[in-house]
Amino acid sequence: MYYRFSAVTQRLVGAAASAAYSPQKADGLPVHLKRGVPDRLLYRTTMALTIGGTIYCLVALYMASQPRNQK
Amino acid sequence: MAHQAHSYHMVDPSPWPIFGAAAALLTTSGLIMWFHYNSSMLLTLGLISMLLVMLQWWRDIVRESTFQGHHTPTVQKGLRYGMILFITSEAFFFLGFFWAFFHSSLAPTPELGGQWPPTGIKPLNPMEVPLLNTAILLASGVTVTWAHHSITEGNRKHAIHALTLTILLGFYFTALQAMEYHEAPFSIADSVYGSTFFVATGFHGLHVIIGSSFLTVCLFRLIKFHFTSDHHFGFEAAAWYWHFVDVIWLFLYMTIYWWGS
Numbered sequence: 001m002y003y004r005f006s007a008v009t010q011r012l013v014g015a016a017a018s019a020a021y022s023p024q025k026a027d028g029l030p031v032h033l034k035r036g037v038p039d040r041l042l043y044r045t046t047m048a049l050t051i052g053g054t055i056y057c058l059v060a061l062y063m064a065s066q067p068r069n070q071k
Numbered sequence: 072m073a074h075q076a077h078s079y080h081m082v083d084p085s086p087w088p089i090f091g092a093a094a095a096l097l098t099t100s101g102l103i104m105w106f107h108y109n110s111s112m113l114l115t116l117g118l119i120s121m122l123l124v125m126l127q128w129w130r131d132i133v134r135e136s137t138f139q140g141h142h143t144p145t146v147q148k149g150l151r152y153g154m155i156l157f158i159t160s161e162a163f164f165f166l167g168f169f170w171a172f173f174h175s176s177l178a179p180t181p182e183l184g185g186q187w188p189p190t191g192i193k194p195l196n197p198m199e200v201p202l203l204n205t206a207i208l209l210a211s212g213v214t215v216t217w218a219h220h221s222i223t224e225g226n227r228k229h230a231i232h233a234l235t236l237t238i239l240l241g242f243y244f245t246a247l248q249a250m251e252y253h254e255a256p257f258s259i260a261d262s263v264y265g266s267t268f269f270v271a272t273g274f275h276g277l278h279v280i281i282g283s284s285f286l287t288v289c290l291f292r293l294i295k296f297h298f299t300s301d302h303h304f305g306f307e308a309a310a311w312y313w314h315f316v317d318v319i320w321l322f323l324y325m326t327i328y329w330w331g332s
Contacts, residue, residue: 023138030083031131031139043086046123050093053116057100060113064103 078145080135087128094120129288133305137297147304154308158315161278165319168274169326172267176331183262187331192264193256194332200251201328204244208317211240215286215310222293225300234290237313241283248276268327275319282316285309 003015021035033039075081094117101114136142142150176187184190195201218233252269259269289306292298298306 023134024140030085031134032083032085032087032127034134042123042127046090046120046127047086049116049120049123050090050097053097053113053120054093056116057097057113060104061100064108 078143080141080146091124168271175263189262189264197328205324207240207244208320211237212317238286278316282313
């Protein structure tokens with residue numbers, strides 16, 4: 001057992017909050033970045049793919065909208 | 072320290088809605104590029120970014136509810152309304168495809184031989200695999216209800232067993248449908264019969280996969296103690312969606328498979 005109630009006083013021992021991540025800590029971080037590094041990595045990857053993709057999409061749509069030469 | 076004087080959840084600013092909209096743009100224009108210009112780069116980008124946005128947005132909702140405690144009864148009521156409205160919109164989506172089926176099958180044109188099924192089409196026997204699929208989905212409706220009762224009664228072991236069984240039944244249905252698709256004597260290109268059959272059953276199959284995924288996420292959350300016996304709306308939403316998928320199948324079976332054969 002990692003945690004238990006101590007003998008006479010019945011205090012909970014051995015259940016300290018994890019140092020890595022506390023969801024309710026008032027650290028000003030929004031929920032999508034709360035865990036720090038892994039959240040930032042995923043966020044930046046998503047942003048790169050969506051924004052880069054949107055630019056690529058606009059270029060592709062611009063090219064597709066050019067009239068083809070009649071044969 | 073300022074506290075809000077209401078029970079609603081004012082969410083943190085989030086990038087997922089706009090990224091999700093961008094992902095939808097990439098997916099739809101990607102479909103055009105794939106259909107007409109033989110390029111699947113944009114479509115792949117769109118689907119990957121859609122997946123990333125969905126994962127992170129829903130991960131954040133789990134953080135806000137289970138770990139930060141923002142889902143008051145008021146918030147939960149709003150989520151219930153939202154899920155009901157979403158499922159209703161999906162029902163209308165399928166209504167369109169049923170309309171298309173009846174439009175073509177109630178008055179078959181001379182090009183089809185004036186009959187339904189059209190001349191030359193050998194429909195699937197509704198009493199074989201489709202009937203088994205009906206039994207599978209009905210059974211999965213029973214097991215998901217069993218899972219729900221187990222959650223409200225605090226019976227962890229039964230809840231995990233019942234939800235696992237529901238997911239396995241869902242996978243079994245999908246596997247059988249995939250096999251049926253592979254073995255069918257007609258294709259989507261075989262007149263309006265093929266179009267209505269594969270588009271309606273295909274979208275249903277997609278919804279079965281979505282529903283199974285939702286239930287699988289619920290299973291992980293159940294195992295990790297996210298749900299309490301009073302508060303488990305994520306599971307209820309998944310169960311509602313699953314029952315909806317089951318009902319759509321029953322309509323598909325009775326109309327397209329049975330009446331239409």
